[in-house]
Amino acid sequence: MAIEQMEIAKWIKKYPLLNKIIDLVPVVWFNPNLKSMKEIASLPITKQDMEDAAELWKRFAPFLAMEFPETRVTNGMIESPLRKIANMKNELNSKYSAMLVGELYLKCDNELPLAGSIKARGGVYEVLHYAEKLAIEAGLLKKEDNYTSFSSRKFKEFFSQYSIGVGSTGNLGLSIGIIGAKLGFQVSVYMSSDAKQWKKDLLREKGATVIEFTGDFGEAILAGRQQTKKNPNGYFVDDEDSKHLFLGYSVAAIRLQKQLEEEKIIVDAEHPLFVYQPCGVGGSPGGVAFGLKQIFGDNVHCFFVEPTHSPAVLIGLLTGEKEKVCVQDFGIDNRTEGDGLAVGRPSCFASSVSDKLISGVYTIEDNELFELLATLADSEGLYVEPSATAGLIGPGKIIASNYAEQNNLDPKKITHIVWATGGALVPKEEMDRFYELGKSLIKDLGTIV
16 A cells, blocks of 8 residues: 555654655664663564574584585584675775774675575575474474484475475575475575576576566565465465564574684673674564674674665664555665665564664665675675675764764774675676676775765
């Protein structure tokens, strides 16, 4: 249902920042609804839910190591490295006037096994959770069993009776399609117009059915939900409203805690953690933020970043309307080269949690994604998807806003973590094109202040 122009005018009057958002001007917004962990009475999920999710990952590790050789070095764990990017920090300071004095790290979910993006955490988890539930209910499995049995013909024939559907701009569809087809499910991925051709091709190669749409993510997910639910044995992975996707992402916080300890990085009131995450529908950054808050409490500050043309979560949280409004209601076209970020309406489930937990949201222009991609490649030899670079200007944006001073934090003692959300599976010719575009734009680099 379209929002009345009179209603939009009221919001613009109440929240003047909307004028800039509608004009596609990059903005920084700090969340007035942020609560300290002591103030939050309850959330729809708990720390125990997250710990239970971590245990499910452990049960499936032998199966994953057997079916996906790239996970054997981590004993079946789907996890990514944490890399210090000192050269990129220098580039941000010199080219972007970032004034960054704390340490800068990249959480390399662009290298995640199986799907090459952060969606491997949520998408793979939800399918594994569903497969375990079906197998237990059918009497094929007990939780104390060896889960390599999921590789057997018996299990694959059993799962072939069931279908899984998902609506996707690309990366979530890849993770669902790859793990679902491997288990034996009939998988259908409903893909929006902005989804890259190579992702559609790879899904078909892995055994998934791809249904293409001329519309955006909203159309793809609506059609996918309707079609999947027509089948009594159909299961829809709902990126707009999924507890299980959210929990899959949240386990990243447990893993990150261990990596920080290994790097001897202290996180406390005097040495806070600032985390910057690209945001589409809000599920993956929301899940990670939830997990980080469970572990580090008020000592972690989480920021989302969205394209200026797709500020769905920003508008949803700013107005308080969450999933009830979309960017198109405000005349914004939802067109961006940021793969996975071209989302017009935020997740209902994720927004209800993130509303209390995140410190803020900022927006970025598409050209800057490519400029940052080329700069990261040149300075660190790391190649990521354009959308995965969005967090790199976060430290400079937030420092320039005086957020640290207003919260009585010493900028020199902040550890900044930028979440690189995808890239490993991008074909070389596609990555070369991204890089060359970035290099051609760099001569026009401005500042982020």
